[in-house]
Amino acid sequence: MSNSLSPPNAVPKQSADISSLEHRIRQLELEKDALEQQVRALRLEQTQSYRTASTTENTPEALNRLQQVAGLNNAEIARYGRQLILPEFGIQGGSGVGRLGIVDHDTVDTSNLHRQIIHNEARQGMSKAQSAALSIRMLNPHCEVVVHDLVLDSSNAQPIIDAYDIIIDGTDNVATRYLLNDACVLGKKPLVSGSALRLDGQLTVYNYRGGPCYRCLFPTPPPAETVTNCSDGGVLGVVPGIVGCLQALEAIKIATGMGSQDPPTMTLFSANSTTLFRTIKLRKRKAECIVCGDSPTVTKLIDYVRFCGSSATDKTPDLFMIPFQERLTCEAYKAICDSHTPHLLLDVREKVQYDICSLPSSMNIPLKHLPGQIKLIQESLGSGSDKPIYIVCRRGNDSQPAVRILQEHGVTAGEIKDVVGGLEKWTDRIDPDFPKY
Numbered sequence: 001m002s003n004s005l006s007p008p009n010a011v012p013k014q015s016a017d018i019s020s021l022e023h024r025i026r027q028l029e030l031e032k033d034a035l036e037q038q039v040r041a042l043r044l045e046q047t048q049s050y051r052t053a054s055t056t057e058n059t060p061e062a063l064n065r066l067q068q069v070a071g072l073n074n075a076e077i078a079r080y081g082r083q084l085i086l087p088e089f090g091i092q093g094g095s096g097v098g099r100l101g102i103v104d105h106d107t108v109d110t111s112n113l114h115r116q117i118i119h120n121e122a123r124q125g126m127s128k129a130q131s132a133a134l135s136i137r138m139l140n141p142h143c144e145v146v147v148h149d150l151v152l153d154s155s156n157a158q159p160i161i162d163a164y165d166i167i168i169d170g171t172d173n174v175a176t177r178y179l180l181n182d183a184c185v186l187g188k189k190p191l192v193s194g195s196a197l198r199l200d201g202q203l204t205v206y207n208y209r210g211g212p213c214y215r216c217l218f219p220t221p222p223p224a225e226t227v228t229n230c231s232d233g234g235v236l237g238v239v240p241g242i243v244g245c246l247q248a249l250e251a252i253k254i255a256t257g258m259g260s261q262d263p264p265t266m267t268l269f270s271a272n273s274t275t276l277f278r279t280i281k282l283r284k285r286k287a288e289c290i291v292c293g294d295s296p297t298v299t300k301l302i303d304y305v306r307f308c309g310s311s312a313t314d315k316t317p318d319l320f321m322i323p324f325q326e327r328l329t330c331e332a333y334k335a336i337c338d339s340h341t342p343h344l345l346l347d348v349r350e351k352v353q354y355d356i357c358s359l360p361s362s363m364n365i366p367l368k369h370l371p372g373q374i375k376l377i378q379e380s381l382g383s384g385s386d387k388p389i390y391i392v393c394r395r396g397n398d399s400q401p402a403v404r405i406l407q408e409h410g411v412t413a414g415e416i417k418d419v420v421g422g423l424e425k426w427t428d429r430i431d432p433d434f435p436k437y
């Protein structure tokens with residue numbers, strides 16, 4: 001006998017199952033909202049109790065108690081006093097970060113000094129991780145700093161990530177960003193991610209309190225040739241400083257239990273905009289994300305250089321698109337110039353870089369404009385010409401796709417080759433007076 005509340009026509013079993021599951025999901029979502037509200041209320045209570053505790057903290061007894069509870073000595077209390085008396089920090093918040101780990105494989109370069117103020121003039125050529133550790137110890141000899149002077153990759157990342165509570169990403173390549181994301185999801189660590197380019201910066205906290213991970217936002221890596229870093233695109237010195245301070249702030253808030261942005265947010269900074277900051281709300285890809293979603297398929301670290309099709313270091317690219325023997329060394333190009341062999345030298349850097357310095361008789365067409373300028377190139381060469389085209393860029397990265405673009409557009413030339421190592425190698429090997437920037 002049918003229930004009087006049932007619809008007149010019986011619903012097929014599968015649809016009934018789906019709708020009851022959907023009903024259950026809605027119930028669970030309501031329960032989740034209620035629990036999140038409870039957590040927020042408890043956090044508020046906690047902050048208020050810190051506040052009450054710290055109102056009595058000006059007495060010697062209270063300072064003694066603070067010293068015992070937080071394990072701080074008098075010198076540290078004197079040093080951090082201004083922060084300890086903040087109601088939002090109180091005793092627990094004041095006890096600081098126990099251990100800082102620094103990962104970097106690179107050495108300090110002159111071009112780093114306008115923005116990476118943890119290094120200085122005298123440290124050029126020194127390991128960046130060592131130099132940063134030195135500066136931190138000079139600021140506070142009690143701080144424990146661990147130096148990881150290495151390229152972080154899938155063979156070594158997980159144990160390093162697992163040894164820390166919060167991970168801060170300031171790297172400059174997508175392969176390492178995906179690596180860090182996956183290692184943080186697998187190791188259940190919040191990832192405070194920051195980036196800066198030209199006049200703009202970005203800040204996001206990933207994988208924190210059920211929020212999205214980097215792959216929720218960027219499920220697939222961008223094509224390698226569309227990614228620009230500071231060395232190619234430039235950066236205003238203060239911008240990474242602003243982003244770095246925001247990253248430090250989020251890390252401190254997470255460490256002290258104040259919590260991070262809620263709901264999860266991407267903060268965009270633009271030195272060129274009148275408001276400077278704007279924010280975008282982020283959502284987790286609950287079902288679809290292959291790392292942090294409902295049915296993850298990435299359960300261990302993969303080869304991120306292959307996955308992204310781009311190198312994890314911008315100094316020694318290890319993914320050449322064109323085999324070395326099909327390219328031209330600086331020495332070979334110098335010989336061509338010395339023998340006055342007719343050719344077209346194409347410089348595919350951005351115009352601002354070309355204006356800083358360029359090789360004689362070169363023609364400047366930035367890589368991104370190349371497909372639209374094929375006719376001009378062919379005209380400069382003379383149609384049906386067997387004159388060769390040589391292509392140069394800053395470091396020998398952009399010149400490779402440029403060769404491919406000309407080949408794909410059917411440019412007829414004697415040969416089309418690019419110069420290995422670009423103008424940087426030209427300075428190192430051929431002309432030390434040619435500016436390096």
Ligand SMILES: Nc1ncnc2c1ncn2[C@@H]1O[C@H](COP(=O)(O)OP(=O)(O)OP(=O)(O)O)[C@@H](O)[C@H]1O
Pocket residue numbers: 103104105106109111112128150151152153170171172173176229230231312313314
């Ligand atoms: N996989 C990695 N392992 C270790 N360090 C990394 C890794 N990927 C990036 N880094 C480091 O991240 C830092 C990023 O800093 P930044 O973007 O200013 O680039 P840079 O290499 O210092 O400068 P430039 O690109 O202008 O030469 C660099 O010091 C780089 O060595």
